[in-house]
Amino acid sequence: MAVDIVTREFREFFNEEPTLVTSAPGRLDFLNTHQDYKGLPVVAVGINLRTYIAISKSQGEFMVASGNLRDDNVNYFDKFSLSGLKLIGGKWFGDYVRALVMAFMRHSYAVNPFRAWIRSYVPIASGLGSSGTLLVALASAISAVNGFNLDRKAVAEIAYEAEHDVMGIPCGRLDQYAAAFGDIVVIETKPPYNVEVLPRLSGAFLVVDTGIRHSTADIHPKRQQEIDEGLSKLLSMDIPGNLRKKLGIHYWEVHWNEIKEDDMSRFIRELDDTPRRRILYTLRANESTKLALKVIKGEAVDIKDLIKTLNLSNTEVDSLVSSYDWRETLIGKVMTYQHKLLSEYYDVSLPEIDKLVNFLVSEGAYGAKLSGAGLGGSVIALVRDEDKAKELLGKVLDRGLAPRGWVVSIDSGVTIHGQ
Known part of the structure; x- marks a missing residue:
C-alpha cells in the first residue's frame, strides 16, 4: 500500500x-x-x-x-x-x-x-x-x-x-x-x-499521458491578456447598458454566467480574431457545461438546447436520446465538443492531442478532451466500462499515440x- x-x-x-x-x-x-x-x-x-x-x-x-x-x-x-x-x-x-x-x-x-x-x-x-x-x-x-x-x-x-x-x-x-x-x-x-x-456516472475514465510537458505559468497569463484586450474593445462600443454592466475591464470582473452569446454576437464579431475566439470559447464552454450538469443531475433537458448548444442535427439527437446509455453518450458529446473549443477557440491543443482525441472517439469512447492547461499533459476519455478502457489504452500504446496511460476510478x- x-x-x-x-x-x-x-x-x-x-x-x-x-x-x-x-x-x-x-x-x-x-x-x-x-x-x-x-x-x-x-x-x-x-x-x-x-x-x-x-x-x-x-x-x-x-x-x-x-x-x-x-x-x-x-x-x-x-x-x-x-x-x-x-x-x-x-x-x-x-x-x-x-x-x-x-x-x-x-x-x-x-x-x-x-x-x-x-x-x-x-x-x-x-x-x-x-x-x-x-x-x-x-x-x-x-x-x-x-x-x-x-x-x-x-x-x-x-x-x-x-x-x-x-x-x-x-x-x-x-x-x-x-x-x-x-x-x-x-x-x-x-x-x-x-x-x-x-x-x-456509469462507465470508466481513461487517462492518456501525451508525454508532452508544459508550464501552466506560460499559458494562463497570455489567454487572460487576450480576453482583456477583447473586453477593452467591447467597452469602447455602443453596447446597451443592461449588457455593459455585465462586462468589466478584466476577465475576472465579467459576469460571464449572465451573458448569452446571442445578446453579444453582433459586438463580438467586431473584435480581432484572437480575442473574439477567446471570448466565444468562454461563453460556449460554459453553456455546454450547464447542459451537462442538467444531465448528470437527472434534470430535464430541452431538445432545442441540445441542438443549439452542441451543434447537433435532429437525426443525431434522435439517435442519442433513444440509446440505453444516452446519459453517458451525451456527456461524452459535451467533452468532445469542449475539446474542439479548446483546440479551435482557445489554442491550447496540439495536432497530436487532437489526433489522440479523435482516435479515442472513433474507437468507441463516449467522448474525450484534454485535461489541464493544455499544450501537452493528458487526454481524458469517458468509456463504457473498465475492459473497454483497457482495450483503448492498448490500442493507443500499440500505435505510439502516447507513451503511457491509466484506467482510473473516482476517488475520495x-x-x-x-x-
Whole structure:
C-alpha cells in the first residue's frame, strides 16, 4: 500500500516514525476547462492517483524531501527556518512547502517546524493537478500535526493562497478544491466558493499521458491578456447598458454566467480574431457545461438546447436520446465538443492531442478532451466500462499515440490515514 511505502521511506530517511500520513487525489479537469480563473463553475473528478505526505514535528528547522525527485537523481531535500523565510525560485520544489508555511503564517497560524516526506503518484505537468494535490495533502498534514483541524474548504483555500498569492502562479481554484473534496464535484469559483458533489456516472475514465510537458505559468497569463484586450474593445462600443454592466475591464470582473452569446454576437464579431475566439470559447464552454450538469443531475433537458448548444442535427439527437446509455453518450458529446473549443477557440491543443482525441472517439469512447492547461499533459476519455478502457489504452500504446496511460476510478478527497 502507498501509505506503507511513504511511511517506510520517511522512517528510512529521517530515522524516526511519522506522526501521520495524509493523501489527496489527482484530478481530471472534466468540464469547463480554463474557466476557474474567470469565476465560472468548473467540474472536476478526483481520481485514485494520489500524493502522499508523511509528517512529524521537528526541532528548529523545517525539513522536506521528495521520493520522486530522489528517484530522478536530482536534488530532493530542502531545509529552512522561519527566520528570513523566502522562496528560492527557479522552479525549486521546496518553494511549494515554503509558500504553504508562509500562507499559514499570513493567517496567524503558529506552524511548528516539521519533517515531511513526499511520494506522489500523480505525474508532474501531465494535466492532472500535481501541484494542487501536493499542496492540499501537505496543508492537511500541517493542519493535523499542529492541531489546527482545518476542514476541506479551509485546506483548499490555504493551498490556493500558497500557489496563487505567495508563489504568484495565475491559477484558479480548480486543482485545490478538486484535491480537497475528491469525487465528481462542481466548484463555484466565486465567493463563497461552494462545492456540490454530483451523482457518479456509469462507465470508466481513461487517462492518456501525451508525454508532452508544459508550464501552466506560460499559458494562463497570455489567454487572460487576450480576453482583456477583447473586453477593452467591447467597452469602447455602443453596447446597451443592461449588457455593459455585465462586462468589466478584466476577465475576472465579467459576469460571464449572465451573458448569452446571442445578446453579444453582433459586438463580438467586431473584435480581432484572437480575442473574439477567446471570448466565444468562454461563453460556449460554459453553456455546454450547464447542459451537462442538467444531465448528470437527472434534470430535464430541452431538445432545442441540445441542438443549439452542441451543434447537433435532429437525426443525431434522435439517435442519442433513444440509446440505453444516452446519459453517458451525451456527456461524452459535451467533452468532445469542449475539446474542439479548446483546440479551435482557445489554442491550447496540439495536432497530436487532437489526433489522440479523435482516435479515442472513433474507437468507441463516449467522448474525450484534454485535461489541464493544455499544450501537452493528458487526454481524458469517458468509456463504457473498465475492459473497454483497457482495450483503448492498448490500442493507443500499440500505435505510439502516447507513451503511457491509466484506467482510473473516482476517488475520495484529502484523507488523514493515521494519527
